[in-house]
Amino acid sequence: DADVTQTPRNRITKTGKRIMLECSQTKGHDRMYWYRQDPGLGLRLIYYSFDVKDINKGEISDGYSVSRQAQAKFSLSLESAIPNQTALYFCATSDRTGAQPQHFGDGTRLSIL
Amino acid sequence: AQSVTQPDIHITVSEGASLELRCNYSYGATPYLFWYVQSPGQGLQLLLKYFSGDTLVQGIKGFEAEFKRSQSSFNLRKPSVHWSDAAEYFCAVGNGGATNKLIFGTGTLLAVQP
Numbered sequence: 001d002a003d004v005t006q007t008p009r010n011r012i013t014k015t016g017k018r019i020m021l022e023c024s025q026t027k028g029h030d031r032m033y034w035y036r037q038d039p040g041l042g043l044r045l046i047y048y049s050f051d052v053k054d055i056n057k058g059e060i061s062d063g064y065s066v067s068r069q070a071q072a073k074f075s076l077s078l079e080s081a082i083p084n085q086t087a088l089y090f091c092a093t094s095d096r097t098g099a100q101p102q103h104f105g106d107g108t109r110l111s112i113l
Numbered sequence: 114a115q116s117v118t119q120p121d122i123h124i125t126v127s128e129g130a131s132l133e134l135r136c137n138y139s140y141g142a143t144p145y146l147f148w149y150v151q152s153p154g155q156g157l158q159l160l161l162k163y164f165s166g167d168t169l170v171q172g173i174k175g176f177e178a179e180f181k182r183s184q185s186s187f188n189l190r191k192p193s194v195h196w197s198d199a200a201e202y203f204c205a206v207g208n209g210g211a212t213n214k215l216i217f218g219t220g221t222l223l224a225v226q227p
Binding site: 004031040041042043044045048058090092094100101102103104105106107 | 214220
């Protein structure tokens with residue numbers, strides 16, 4: 001089983017709909033992150049969390065919200081989806097000790113029509 | 114502000130040839146540097162990392178990278194490319210410490226010719 005699991009893997013929806021992307025991890029890591037990937041732009045950080053009581057905005061948080069339901073679960077919501085939120089979304093985790101590398105899920109491909 | 118530049122958007126090499134992917138960074142302190150690879154339909158897999166010490170670091174799949182502070186570079190190399198190396202490669206710089214946030218480059222797409 002994957003250490004970092006994202007659901008769904010693919011989603012097509014319409015403008016204005018509410019969408020939730022889910023991420024769960026079995027690595028026991030405290031830190032979790034949400035990124036979006038767009039062609040030619042690399043990965044950009046949306047939100048990150050260090051524990052269930054800690055939520056921080058990344059560089060592109062507008063239009064998104066998150067929930068850290070447990071150490072192992074971190075959800076990303078689009079309250080009212082718009083077409084320019086069409087992208088590939090990644091969840092990542094890392095250990096709390098120093099500058100550890102981040103471990104990524106396989107991504108959710110989201111298309112908003 | 115931190116930034117990462119990968120000057121080459123797309124590179125094509127022949128199987129068996131050597132490979133060098135360029136990465137330049139801007140960071141005020143000692144950087145934490147990473148190379149990740151993304152195969153189609155997959156997430157990002159860590160190839161190697163540099164935190165301190167020896168400036169030549171070895172990674173998985175036969176890759177290595179060299180940290181050159183004077184050039185603000187962290188180029189990725191492989192002496193002999195295999196067809197399975199075709200993928201997109203991302204360089205990233207981290208601030209370490211409390212936040213451990215990563216700034217990614219825009220990626221280099223590697224194609225391998227038979």
